Amino acid sequence: MNHQNSIQEFERARKTIPGGVNSPVRAYKSVGIPPVLIDHAKGARIFDIDGNEYIDFVSSWGPLILGHAREEIVEAIKKTAEKGTSFGAPTVIETQMAERIIEMMPSVESVRMVNSGTEATMSALRLARAFTGRELVLKFVGNYHGHADSFLINAGSGAMTFGVPNSPGVTKATAKNTLAAPYNDLQAVEDLFAKTGDKIAAIIVEPVAGNMGLVLPQKGFLEGLREITRKYGALLIFDEVITGFRLSRGGAQALFGIDPDLTTMGKIIGGGLPVGAYGGKREIMETLAPDGPVYQAGTLSGNPLAMAAGLTALNILNDNPQIYSHLEQKAIKLADGFRKNIADTGTKALVNQIGSMLTLFFNDGQQVTSYDEAVASDTKKFAEYFSLSLENGIYLAPSQFETGFVSDAHTDADIDYAIKANREALIKMKERE
Numbered sequence: 001m002n003h004q005n006s007i008q009e010f011e012r013a014r015k016t017i018p019g020g021v022n023s024p025v026r027a028y029k030s031v032g033i034p035p036v037l038i039d040h041a042k043g044a045r046i047f048d049i050d051g052n053e054y055i056d057f058v059s060s061w062g063p064l065i066l067g068h069a070r071e072e073i074v075e076a077i078k079k080t081a082e083k084g085t086s087f088g089a090p091t092v093i094e095t096q097m098a099e100r101i102i103e104m105m106p107s108v109e110s111v112r113m114v115n116s117g118t119e120a121t122m123s124a125l126r127l128a129r130a131f132t133g134r135e136l137v138l139k140f141v142g143n144y145h146g147h148a149d150s151f152l153i154n155a156g157s158g159a160m161t162f163g164v165p166n167s168p169g170v171t172k173a174t175a176k177n178t179l180a181a182p183y184n185d186l187q188a189v190e191d192l193f194a195k196t197g198d199k200i201a202a203i204i205v206e207p208v209a210g211n212m213g214l215v216l217p218q219k220g221f222l223e224g225l226r227e228i229t230r231k232y233g234a235l236l237i238f239d240e241v242i243t244g245f246r247l248s249r250g251g252a253q254a255l256f257g258i259d260p261d262l263t264t265m266g267k268i269i270g271g272g273l274p275v276g277a278y279g280g281k282r283e284i285m286e287t288l289a290p291d292g293p294v295y296q297a298g299t300l301s302g303n304p305l306a307m308a309a310g311l312t313a314l315n316i317l318n319d320n321p322q323i324y325s326h327l328e329q330k331a332i333k334l335a336d337g338f339r340k341n342i343a344d345t346g347t348k349a350l351v352n353q354i355g356s357m358l359t360l361f362f363n364d365g366q367q368v369t370s371y372d373e374a375v376a377s378d379t380k381k382f383a384e385y386f387s388l389s390l391e392n393g394i395y396l397a398p399s400q401f402e403t404g405f406v407s408d409a410h411t412d413a414d415i416d417y418a419i420k421a422n423r424e425a426l427i428k429m430k431e432r433e
C-alpha cells in the first residue's frame with residue numbers, strides 16, 4: 001500500500017497542530033508509524049487520502065454503530081441544516097431527544113444535553129458533589145472519563161490512596177479529591193469506604209471498561225458498587241459514553257440490571273456529531289440551574305444538527321432491536337475466529353468480547369480482568385499486528401489499549417475477511433519470531 005499523501009499531509013499538519021492531531025491517539029505514537037489521513041467513509045469502509053480502502057473497526061471510537069454516512073442520518077442532517085444550524089433557544093427536537101433517551105435508558109428520568117462525553121462526566125461530578133454535599137470521587141484505574149482535571153488521576157501509593165495527577169497541569173489540590181481503586185476489586189472499594197465513606201460523593205465507573213482495551217466487569221462487581229454507594233449515601237455514576245445504546249438498547253445498565261443514580265452518555269447519541277448527555281433521578285437532576293443552584297450551561301448544547309443526527313440514530317436502534325443480536329453474532333464470530341487463529345499459530349494472545357465490543361490482547365496470561373493484567377500485554381507485538389492489519393485493509397485503533405467495534409454495516413463477508421487477515425498477520429508474526 002502507498003501512504004505517500006498521508007505521510008506528506010501529516011508532516012504539514014505537524015507544523016500548525018500540536019503533534020499534527022486534534023486528539024493524541026490519532027498520531028499512531030504507540031504503533032510507531034505515521035497515521036493515515038482519511039478522505040471519506042461509507043458503511044463499514046473507510047478510505048484514506050492515498051485511495052486505500054479499509055474495513056473499519058474503529059467506528060470513530062464508538063459513535064458509528066450504524067456505520068459511516070448512514071443514509072437516514074445524512075438526510076436528517078441536511079434537512080435540519082437548511083432550517084438553520086443553531087438558535088441558542090429551546091427547540092422541540094431537544095424534548096424529543098430527552099424523551100427518547102429516557103425511554104431507552106432505564107435509570108434516566110431527566111436528562112441534560114452537552115457537547116461531549118468530557119462535558120457530561122465533569123458536569124455529572126459537579127452535580128453529585130452538590131447533591132451529596134461531599135467532595136471526594138472514587139474512580140477506577142484504567143477507566144477513562146474524558147479529560148477533565150478530576151479524572152486525570154492515577155492511584156497514589158500510601159495508606160490513603162489519594163490520587164496523583166497523571167498530567168502536568170492537574171493540581172495536587174484537585175488530585176486530592178479523587179480516589180482511585182483497581183477495576184474489579186470490590187475489596188479495595190470497601191476498604192476506601194470504610195476509611196472515608198462519609199466524604200465520598202460518588203463512584204464513577206465504566207460498567208464495561210473500554211479504554212484499557214476491553215475489560216468486562218467480574219460477577220458481583222457492579223452489584224457491589226451499587227450496594228456500597230447505597231450504604232454510605234454516595235451516588236453511583238455509570239459512565240455509559242461507550243456502552244450506552246451499544247451493549248443493549250438500554251446500555252450496560254439494562255444488560256446487567258443495575259440502577260445507577262446518574263448516567264453519562266456520548267458517542268452513539270450524537271450519530272457522529274459532537275454530543276454528550278448526563279441524566280438520572282429526577283430528584284438529583286432538579287438541582288441543576290435554572291430550577292436549582294448547580295450551574296452548568298452551553299452555547300451549542302442541544303444543537304439542532306447534533307440532535308437530528310443523534311435522534312435519527314437512536315430511533316433506528318429503538319425501532320430495530322434485532323440490530324443488537326446481529327451485532328453480537330458478528331462480534332462472537334470474529335472473536336471465535338481470532339481465538340482459533342491464536343490457538344492454531346501458538347500466539348500468546350487472548351480475546352475479550354461482549355456485545356459488539358472486542359479486544360485482542362497480546363498477553364500470555366489466562367485472562368485480562370484488570371488494568372495490571374491489561375498493561376502486561378506486549379505492545380510491540382500489537383504494533384506489528386496493527387501494521388500488518390493496516391496493510392491488509394483492516395483499520396484498527398492504533399493502540400493495544402482500545403476496543404474494536406462491530407457496526408451494523410459490517411457484512412458476514414467483512415467478518416470473514418477480517419478473520420482471514422488476522423490469521424495471515426499472526427502467521428507472519430510467528431515466522432518473524
Ligand SMILES: *Cc1c(COP(=O)(O)O)cnc(C)c1O
Pocket residue numbers: 115116117118119121144145146147206210211239240241242266267275276
Ligand atoms: C470517549 C469517552 C469519554 C469522553 O468523551 P469525549 O466525547 O471524547 O469527551 C468519556 N467516558 C468514556 C467511557 C469514553 O469512552
